[in-house]
Amino acid sequence: MSAARSRYTTRVLALAFAVSGAAGLIYEVVWADLLGLLVGGTTATHTVVLAAFMGGLALGNRFGGVWADRTTRPLRLYARLEAVSGVLAILSPTLATLAGQLYVAIAPGPDSALVFLDLPLRLALAAAAILPGAVAMGGTLPALVRATSERLGDLGSTVGWLYFIHSVGATLGAFGAGFILVPTFGLDLALICAGILYLLLAVLASLLDMAERTASQRPQPPPAAPAEARVYPAPIRRAALQTVFLSGIAAMIVEIVWTRVLALTMGGSAQAFSIMLCTFIGGIAFGGLIAARVARGDRDAFRPLLIAEAVAAGSLILLLPFYDSLPLLFHDAAGTVARERGAYPLYLAMCTATALVAMAVPTLAIGATLPLASRVATPSHDEAGRGVGSTFSVNTVGNVLGAALGGLVLVPLLGLELALRAGAAVLLLAALRLALVPGGKPLLARPALLALGALAVLLVVAPRWNPYLIHSGLYRSLDTDYGSEADFDASTDDVRFLFAEDDAEATVSVVENSIGHRLLRIDGKSDASNRGDVPTQVLVSQLPTFFHEAPKRVLIVGLGSGISVGTLLAHEEIERIDVVEISPAVARASRYFDEWSGAPLSDPRVHLYIRDARSFLRTAPADARWDIIINEPSNPWQPGSAKLFTEEFFALLASRLAPGGVMSQWVQTYEISDDVVQILLTTYASVFPDARVWNPRGNDLVLVASPSGLEPDTDFMAAQLARPAIAREMARVMPDGSHLGLLEFLALEIMGPTRFHANFRGGESLLPHHGDRFPVLQYEAPRAFFVGKRAEFFRHHDARRSERERTDLLIAGWLGDRALPEADLRRLEEMFLARGRMLDGPIARALIGERWERDPDDLDVLRALQRAGDLVFLAETQLWERTLAEGPPADAATCIDWVDYEFRRMASELNVFTRPRFSRYDAASKLCRARFPALSERLIQYTRRLFLHRVEP
Known part of the structure; x- marks a missing residue:
């Protein structure tokens, strides 16, 4: 050849x-x-x-x-x-x-x-x-x-x-x-x-x-005699193998910690993990390239091997004090990127740059060790395969041990920071083994030992991480300017840590500010609190009990603060509550919310399982069934949580419901897009097609459903709300903690099963399902998280903004033809105004319109409109009133503007709580038709829009 x-x-x-x-x-x-x-x-x-x-x-x-x-x-x-x-x-x-x-x-x-x-x-x-x-x-x-x-x-x-x-x-x-x-x-x-x-x-x-x-098989010239190649003594060959074994252990420990630190820095999305993996392997690759150039031509490979190990250890030790600054560094860099979908690749580039800062030099050095060690450990060309195979196999065995030690022992036992220091110490030990090898390079030994000793001292005295930075979750607030690290520290002066722990699954902390606002953070993200999250934490558990008259066994996926578990203890009829939580640190952190949760883990009815929810359900006894199942994982842009929103997991939950069992599911509408919400709900509807949707607070939804269909009974619901223990719990759903009656309770439902089925199961949605083997949300949700908007779907499809006859909301059936007294309208108005403008603002505006119609000059109505954020609409109304006081519109253009205004006013006031008022619109339309017959076609279009608005709430 x-x-x-x-x-x-x-x-x-x-x-x-x-x-x-x-x-x-x-x-x-x-x-x-x-x-x-x-x-x-x-x-x-x-x-x-x-x-x-x-x-x-x-x-x-x-x-x-x-x-x-x-x-x-x-x-x-x-x-x-x-x-x-x-x-x-x-x-x-x-x-x-x-x-x-x-x-x-x-x-x-x-x-x-x-x-x-x-x-x-x-x-x-x-x-x-x-x-x-x-x-x-x-x-x-x-x-x-x-x-x-x-x-x-x-x-x-x-x-x-x-x-x-x-x-x-x-x-x-x-x-x-x-x-x-x-x-x-x-x-x-x-x-x-x-x-x-x-x-x-x-x-x-x-x-x-x-x-x-x-x-x-063709005649070939005789090969030239190979040049004499360097062969290393047996002690050096053994030392090289021992070194790559230690290096393999250290590499996996360090990689595990880097993965967790970068999740705290950038969020734990699937794309962030892919970037970390690409950066790590890319560094290894170019380390191999450096080794190829250093070792060519039978150059000495021992000295570069020692230097590579020392550089790996040294660079990691020198970087140690700066890893806690990565969240602020990433925040400042990524904060310069426009929060638009088209800018997402640039955002990922910022993620890559941050990963390079954290890993580039150590991974380059680690990547150079294996090729160099392979050369040192191979005694002859005839044994090249065996020498290379032995070197890589020893290193890989080290990787296995490092993964087990890092993920299951060091991180849970020592925490991320000390585990990273342990990895650096193992790299130092690997370099020390080479420096002390008998038959090595005597001229290298003394300077190498001095350098390694200095690195060991630095490893011990390096400053500890700032817990406020590493637990801050700054990746969720890219639009906020925190200034320098000193400015950030100043902004946390009134915050104190009550709990902080790294376990094998997550980094968990509990923080509290000077006014008593306490937060549970998981990987930097606030997942529960003792204030703003309480309405959702209570309603997600209480809601299914209003659709099941005698629940005995309840399963909750996700412990969080424990408030969702504790609120169920008000039901004496519940005999057992099984709670599945993947993180032991979350279970320990939940104790810091016992004052608000009622210490549920101390109640004999509560049984806590620290394991993955899917394996728990799959390995539970075949006849195990629950009357109520509550699925309350974290946000779907996190890979672990995304697996709890799949079609297969919903089907698994449905299969574990007892006959007549009820399923409750939390869904977020913040840091998410309409497409993601619709994918999630389309997936849910494939298993639970007739769900009801409730809105405990502006940015959260709770879905309640049953495989056999819900059979709501408002008399039973009223009886439940009359029970003192349950009434106390349900009062926590109200913004001011006041009594929540049946009226307020039913007013929180925003979509009934007919509309839910039509939107998400009836063929209208062309979006894919999120599945175990086709995890759409796992990759789409992080994009929506980056954009940072709120989903507006339910703002535009809130069934409360329709006539009673055109919706299957429970409150529509409960009200029938009755008109609500003004006192009840005031109660609803106050509740909606206090809850915020996300979904309830338009409803509050509609209720205020009822009083406004009666007395436009009432100052209380004007103040309510101001709270509802509708002063612009008020100004427009006053302008039209002054204009019309001078007589009907004199030209066709003004007439069309008038009809348009009356249409928008009427549409904005359409709601399930009051009877519809079409008289002003009808009068304007009739007058314009009479004065300007040529406008008839335009006015017909408005009538069609009105019809669609009434049919499609």
């Missing part, structure tokens, strides 16, 4: 290995999501999935090296390994489903004495599903090294280039999976795409192998 042909083959193989890296990352990312859905979405589950995958890679590295050294056709071996990977990737959706079904069949239940076997079972299933494919992937690098390296002296450079190319491909794969494949095609097709790539690579490698075999 000619040298030119050899170079051509090498380049083609390099490109193929980049594609292999991309397919590998798609495979890993999607498998983690699939198994998380099927056997649970906790950090422990993700750790066992990662352990199974990395363990398979380690086995593949180790045995692939042995196979590569034994074969005379390494390209054929490479082709077979890629083919195995491809077949298994294509079969992955089926394998994942089988693993999930097997888990449900044999997993111990939540109350089983064998529940301690749950985690080993997940590991076994993950290993059975992932291991074969991972072993095949792990074997490709040693096979390719054996196929492309010609002598020992080039080994470091060859491994560095291949590592660089493979990691660049992996970076593109992480990007493609997170931003293109999964959002566009879903999980299953993404895996099939990866499998097809693998099979194409197998065909390509087979063709190259046949071409090489044909070329090798």
